[in-house]
Amino acid sequence: MANFSTRKNVAVSDATLEITQIKSAIGGKQNQRDTLRSLGLKRIGHTVNRKADEVTVGMVNTVPHLVKVEEVNNG
Structure with a gap:
């Protein structure tokens, strides 16, 4: 079983x-x-x-073991 959890390293960006x-x-x-x-x-x-604002990043970093996060191309 693969581990897809996200580490606590999601950063604020655009x-x-x-x-x-x-x-x-x-x-x-x-x-x-x-x-x-x-x-x-x-x-x-x-x-x-x-x-990826401050609020969202904080919430994602609270539950990294329950979610998978991917950056979406805006183009």
């Missing part, structure tokens, strides 16, 4: 991030469940696109 939930929040801490919901993620495999 890029758009494609954030996908890859693991369940069941059994996790309440703040991690709240963070996933704030990102707009509702279930495993659900993907959202967000700007």
